Amino acid sequence: MSSSLTVSILGCYAAAPGAFKNPTSQVLNIRNHLFLIDCGEGTQVALRRNKIKFARIKHIFISHLHGDHFFGLMGVISTFSLLKRTTPLTIYGPVGIKEVCLLQLKLTQSFTSYPLYFKELDSKEPERIYEDDLVTVTTIPLKHRIYANGYFFQEKTGDRKLDINAVLNLDIDKAYYNKIKQGGDATLEDGTVIPNKDLTFDPPKAKSYAYCSDTMYKPVIADQIKNATALYHESTFLDSHEHLCKPTGHSTAKHAASIAKEAKVDHLILGHYSTRYGDLNEFKEEALTIFPNVHLADDGEVFTF
Amino acid sequence: MSSSLTVSILGCYAAAPGAFKNPTSQVLNIRNHLFLIDCGEGTQVALRRNKIKFARIKHIFISHLHGDHFFGLMGVISTFSLLKRTTPLTIYGPVGIKEVCLLQLKLTQSFTSYPLYFKELDSKEPERIYEDDLVTVTTIPLKHRIYANGYFFQEKTGDRKLDINAVLNLDIDKAYYNKIKQGGDATLEDGTVIPNKDLTFDPPKAKSYAYCSDTMYKPVIADQIKNATALYHESTFLDSHEHLCKPTGHSTAKHAASIAKEAKVDHLILGHYSTRYGDLNEFKEEALTIFPNVHLADDGEVFTF
Numbered sequence: 237m238s239s240s241l242t243v244s245i246l247g248c249y250a251a252a253p254g255a256f257k258n259p260t261s262q263v264l265n266i267r268n269h270l271f272l273i274d275c276g277e278g279t280q281v282a283l284r285r286n287k288i289k290f291a292r293i294k295h296i297f298i299s300h301l302h303g304d305h306f307f308g309l310m311g312v313i314s315t316f317s318l319l320k321r322t323t324p325l326t327i328y329g330p331v332g333i334k335e336v337c338l339l340q341l342k343l344t345q346s347f348t349s350y351p352l353y354f355k356e357l358d359s360k361e362p363e364r365i366y367e368d369d370l371v372t373v374t375t376i377p378l379k380h381r382i383y384a385n386g387y388f389f390q391e392k393t394g395d396r397k398l399d400i401n402a403v404l405n406l407d408i409d410k411a412y413y414n415k416i417k418q419g420g421d422a423t424l425e426d427g428t429v430i431p432n433k434d435l436t437f438d439p440p441k442a443k444s445y446a447y448c449s450d451t452m453y454k455p456v457i458a459d460q461i462k463n464a465t466a467l468y469h470e471s472t473f474l475d476s477h478e479h480l481c482k483p484t485g486h487s488t489a490k491h492a493a494s495i496a497k498e499a500k501v502d503h504l505i506l507g508h509y510s511t512r513y514g515d516l517n518e519f520k521e522e523a524l525t526i527f528p529n530v531h532l533a534d535d536g537e538v539f540t541f
Numbered sequence: 542m543s544s545s546l547t548v549s550i551l552g553c554y555a556a557a558p559g560a561f562k563n564p565t566s567q568v569l570n571i572r573n574h575l576f577l578i579d580c581g582e583g584t585q586v587a588l589r590r591n592k593i594k595f596a597r598i599k600h601i602f603i604s605h606l607h608g609d610h611f612f613g614l615m616g617v618i619s620t621f622s623l624l625k626r627t628t629p630l631t632i633y634g635p636v637g638i639k640e641v642c643l644l645q646l647k648l649t650q651s652f653t654s655y656p657l658y659f660k661e662l663d664s665k666e667p668e669r670i671y672e673d674d675l676v677t678v679t680t681i682p683l684k685h686r687i688y689a690n691g692y693f694f695q696e697k698t699g700d701r702k703l704d705i706n707a708v709l710n711l712d713i714d715k716a717y718y719n720k721i722k723q724g725g726d727a728t729l730e731d732g733t734v735i736p737n738k739d740l741t742f743d744p745p746k747a748k749s750y751a752y753c754s755d756t757m758y759k760p761v762i763a764d765q766i767k768n769a770t771a772l773y774h775e776s777t778f779l780d781s782h783e784h785l786c787k788p789t790g791h792s793t794a795k796h797a798a799s800i801a802k803e804a805k806v807d808h809l810i811l812g813h814y815s816t817r818y819g820d821l822n823e824f825k826e827e828a829l830t831i832f833p834n835v836h837l838a839d840d841g842e843v844f845t846f
Contacts, residue, residue, distance in 0.1 A: 252624075277582060277585070277613065280582070284559060302649050303615060307612075308582065310612050311582045311608060333648075343641060345686065346607075382648075
């Protein structure tokens with residue numbers, strides 16, 4: 237079974253929000269899961285504007301606790317309650333996120349109408365933090381001014397695809413189909429063993445999405461996200477401001493492209509632009525000098541892979 | 542000296558923000574002070590949209606810690622820092638506001654670029670919390686689901702106005718003018734005492750602004766804000782939903798108008814509308830049955846008195 241992976245950009249600008257430049261937040265749809273990634277101020281309004289159903293969001297992944305990735309979280313938590321949600325919500329983020337959310341709920345003397353769970357992160361190594369039958373989520377340790385993680389969302393490889401002509405020609409009983417799809421060989425009534433590769437096709441390539449923001453250029457990220465379908469990598473600066481990367485803990489478009497190239501991903505999405513720049517195309521042009529398949533995130537943009 | 546008082550409505554809708562309905566925040570300009578009152582999510586963007594200079598805001602008054610009055614505060618605090626502000630900022634609000642703000646600053650490992658002060662409130666009686674040569678600010682204890690205060694902003698009555706013809710005719714030395722403006726009588730060289738009332742006019746009436754949101758109908762408020770120039774009073778509901786006032790801690794348009802009438806204010810501004818209603822004019826019509834001078838707040842509206 238193949239399904240498309242879509243990324244809806246709710247906001248993709250660095251630092252303070254402007255009237256038409258939202259801070260970071262995006263929604264990944266992978267195997268019909270809606271994962272909300274980061275939650276800058278105004279995220280709940282952007283969700284409405286993008287017509288994303290609140291009730292379908294069951295997991296929120298926060299990269300780090302800088303305001304432009306985080307100050308919209310309490311609004312989302314509260315509004316879900318106002319809507320009398322009952323579906324549980326789990327929030328993944330750095331240690332401290334639970335305290336700050338629960339303190340605010342305590343001060344408002346209001347508790348959520350739904351079960352609210354936190355999974356606090358402090359590991360500096362990649363950590364599998366979510367798994368179900370279809371998808372896994374693993375942290376991508378980043379290098380920023382404060383503790384930060386990206387997230388790697390991966391479809392699980394599905395069953396092998398049955399070569400229906402082959403199994404019919406060999407008159408194999410339907411009872412064995414599941415075993416074959418799971419990789420087993422077939423044994424005919426005369427004892428002949430038919431190897432699995434003659435009965436099946438490879439399953440569709442499992443898709444994956446790597447979210448890396450905010451971070452300095454950290455080459456080892458490429459090893460972890462090899463062959464990802466799409467990489468969202470921050471590119472706060474153009475090469476002309478490369479000297480600002482170290483003090484601020486950010487990357488250039490070329491840094492992002494270098495990770496994409498090294499990881500051999502299919503697509504690179506740039507975002508988290510400093511608002512000092514007028515023309516976003518300069519980010520794309522710089523990245524294209526290193527990696528061929530570059531997309532520019534912008535608020536309201538939806539990418540389908 | 543007479544000056545106008547202006548109120549810029551940044552947001553005036555109850556509960557969850559929508560794409561075009563901002564939660565509560567407003568800026569009062571009184572004697573050239575810009576006071577930011579409440580700070581729902583998106584306030585910093587609304588400040589920009591309304592072209593209000595961040596640097597001129599030195600005092601923020603938070604009524605209570607429900608999200609729709611408060612979740613934009615951290616964004617404002619942080620953005621002021623990003624802009625490298627150095628002017629001190631003082632925040633007035635319920636006990637707990639300091640802890641939740643400082644915790645978030647601690648988690649981001651960033652401290653403000655400017656001195657940040659908190660004046661935490663817990664009194665159930667009106668309390669003078671700000672005073673300078675021109676203006677005073679006093680809390681207005683409200684009745685809501687959680688601890689909440691409105692704020693009463695009052696110009697100080699200025700000096701009496703010199704009757705320049707009178708003092709010239711009597712050949713009173715300029716050295717005495719200040720004493721006379723402050724209410725003193727004049728003594729002529731022959732010993733005659735000229736009473737102050739013959740030398741001065743009354744100063745212009747001091748203006749004042751009462752902000753009351755969120756609150757149930759609380760008649761005693763009227764005693765405190767007698768003859769105010771303008772009252773902003775929440776009117777979450779129409780009369781048809783009056784039964785919701787008690788469980789939610791809110792008022793109807795008629796409640797607001799009753800306070801305005803009892804206090805004999807000049808102007809009533811309604812706001813904090815539940816988003817369940819389509820036509821705001823219904824609020825005005827209901828209030829007009831009780832009080833004649835009713836204005837409807839709306840996002841972006843500016844009132845000058």
